[in-house]
Amino acid sequence: MPILILGIDIISEHPKRFAVVSWFNGKLERKGEFTLYRLIRFIQSKRPDIVAMDSVTELGDDLRKFLRALPNETKLVQVTGRPGEQRSLWSLAKEHGIRAGDKFDPYEEAKVCALLAARGVGYEVLAFEDEVVIKVTRGRSHGKGGWSQDRYRKRVHNLVRDKVREIEDRLKRADVPFDLEVEEKDYGLAKGEFKVYASREELAGLIRPMRGGDVEVRIYPVERAEMGFAPLKSERAIKERRSIIVGIDPGITVGIAAIDLSGNIVALHSERNMPVGEVFRFISDVGHPVMVATDVNPAPGFVEKIARSFKAQLFVPRESLRVEEKNELLRNLGVSVEDDHQRDALAAAYKAYLRLKPKLDHVEAKLREAGLTKRADEVKALVIQGYNLGEAMQRVTLRERPKREEEKPEEKPSVDLGPYLRRIRELEKRIELLERENEELRGIIREQRKTIGRFERRLVDYDEEVRKKILRERELEAKVKRIERLERELREAKAIIERLSRDLAQVKRMNVIEIRGSAVPLKVMEVLSWRELERLEREIGIRKGDVLFVINPAGAGKAIAESLVEKKIRALITEKPLPLAVVEVLKEAHVPFFTSQELDVKRVDEFAVVERETLEKAIGELLAKWAEEDRERETEKFLRLIEEYRIERVKELMRKAEDESKSH
Incomplete structure (x- = not known):
């Protein structure tokens, strides 16, 4: 690539x-x-x-x-x-x-x-542990006081809780180990902090940072206390450092064992809650691992991560080692360990060494023949890394040549060193003078920093006083505005109370009339429309014999008039004249209709009544009028039928007379 x-x-x-x-x-x-x-x-x-x-x-x-x-x-x-x-x-x-x-x-x-x-x-500089801190917090300040700020604060704390649960679920589904600390507030969370035991690269695409909204998600890699150095190529590290086989037992207590390529133990250690960075540093101090081994199959992710970091081969036994087998391996080594973790790590390393031993013995025999026993460990390590014996020996011998060339003694130049030595002494004196001057300037800087700190504290105190004064003025201004608003609301409330009092008196009078039976209550509709009709049916209901009062019937059509007829209402009263189509339907169905002026309707908001006597009289007169009109129409229709029959009879007699005359 x-x-x-x-x-x-x-x-x-x-x-x-x-x-x-x-x-x-x-x-x-x-x-x-x-x-x-x-x-x-x-x-x-x-x-x-x-x-x-x-x-x-x-x-x-x-x-x-x-x-x-x-x-x-x-x-x-x-x-x-x-x-x-x-x-x-x-x-x-x-x-x-x-x-x-x-x-x-x-x-x-x-x-x-x-x-x-x-x-x-070269060596890669490792500044970060394979650990990441994810902080979930609110994104904005809640502000001060008031119901709206309280609702907003609770909403934000619920959003923080939801985001923490989402991240927790993602980490669990990805099988990433983590610890979680939360701060509860308002039945939600004020913040949540994850300590995730994985690298930034492993979290890429899984958890994304968020800024600028109600909730913020920030991701911080955990820095190492000391820099780590990992070789770009393990071949380079093999040449420069002692090659070792490392066994690791991961868990709450980590066990580490290291043996050289001759089977000698060089390190044995166990420690509780040992982070990946500490494991890496401990192994680096011992040597460069060419193989990292585990005692279980499949290999734990922790062991794979250490092997990848060192570019080392990974040894996994065909099946997990039994306790008896581990104890037998340690008896062959003739060593005792402090705990089971050291035992498991050492057993893994020694098992890996035994697997390699025939190959290592063969390499050593060939190196004795070639006279390269001094570089035996380097050749063995290269063979473990995958080189064949010939390639490994060739690389080692090629590296020896430049060294030998460098080790050749150089001819001493015949140069007068006096002026250079005098110049060096002058520069040393100048350096000493500059160091003293530097120390004096550092002292001045320290004093100036103290003075600046003192002034900054005074400025903070002054800012606090100004802030309190501004807050008092703002609170006073807010109270004045609140008083003005409440006074305005009070005036409006008094006007409403006065209007409602008048309406209540009218309603009482209407109730008295209704109780006495001298008035008929009307069911009021603002407009004669399907929506208003559905509302009236849903809230009050329309029954047979009801009298409806419509304020504005304009725009009503034949269909809604037919619906009223089907509901068998007794009468329809309107404030404005009815459309012609509605009039025709109601008149044909003999459903009386009047205007409010004809019947003197009394109305308060959604209530209306009409005197029973007036209504009954108007309905009777209108129905009698329509009955008379019906009779007149029937008479006219009957006379028209007789006339038509007479004309048809005369025509028929005339045709017969013509037929008879033609026959004679």
Whole structure:
């Protein structure tokens, strides 16, 4: 796969400036000079696979900041090796056949760093544990006082609770181990904090950060107390460090055992609640593992993670080791252990060694024949890593040659060192003077920081007084506005009470009339429409013989009039004239209809009554009038039928007379 590597080297300390060279698919390109801020922005935009340096100490106090700013997939690599085991950049370049120009040119050093990293040389700097903290909190301030703020606060706490449950469910379904602490409030949660035992890469796509809403989700990787260093290629670590076989027993108490390639125990340890980073550091201090072993099948994820970190082979027995078998292995070793965890780890490591022993013995025999017994462990480790014996021996012998060339004694130059020594003494005096001056300036800075702190505290006190004064003024203003609003509401309430009192008096009078039986209650509709008719049926009901009162019948049609006829209402009273289509239907069905002016309807809001005597009289008169009109129509119809019959009879007689005359 084509990868992008950035080689960087420092140009100046104050301010920090770096030379940057990129390596992509075999092509080198000088990118220019960058400040630390611009370098971080450039890395975040390009997202390289590796950022290579000869020494990460060049970043100084900004190292942690730099590592936190790197994209998840970008590795920071120190090409010269682990701290305390570092080699010269130029000797590494010579060993790997890299031509170097001016050794004092930062761009040349950056180029060499990029080329070495491209060959798999160097150690990745590990700043973070395989642990992540996920914090779920509210996203905004609730504000102060009032029912609306209380409701909003409870709503937000419920949202926080729901988000915590969602994340908890996702982690459980993904089988990711975690611990959870919550703070309960308002039958919800004020916050939730997860401690997840997985790396940032493992959580990618599973949990996403959220900002800017009612709920915030923030993800923080857990930083290591001390930097870790893992080789880019285990082959490199094999050459530089002691090769070991490591057995691990994971759990609440972690057991670790390490043996060398001759079967000798070099480390045995167990510790409760030991994080992954501590396990990694403990093993790194002992040596470089070429194989990581477990005593159970299948291998636990914890053991697989350690093996991947060291680029080591993973040993898993064909079936989980029994307790009797583990005890037998320890008896063969002739050692005693402190607890079962150390026993399980040592049994796993020794079982892996026994599996490899025939191959290792064969390698050692061949190396004795070739006279390479001094580099036996390195060759054995390469064979374990997958190289065949010939390839491993060739790589070791090739590495020996540059060393021997470097070990040749150099001829002493015949140069007068006096001026250089005098210059060195002058510079040492100048350094001593600058150090004293630096210490004095640091003292001044400390005093100024104390003064600034004192003024900042006074400013905070002053700000608090101003804030309290502003709050008092705001509270007073809010109270004045509240009083004005309440007075306005009081006036409106008095007006409503006065109107309702008048209506109540009218209703009482209407009730008296109704109780005496001298009035008929009317069922009131605002408009003559289907919706209003359904409302009236739902709330009060329409029964046979009811009298309806419609305020505005405009727009009503034939269908709704036919529906009223089907309901067999006794009469319909309206404030405005009825549409012609409704009139025709009601008149044909002999359902009386009147206007409120004709019957003197008394109405208060949704109540209306009409005097019974007046209503009965009007209905009787209207029905009598319609009956008379019906009789007149029937008479006219009868006379019209007689006339039609007479005309038809005359026509028929005339046809007969014509027929008879034609026959004679």
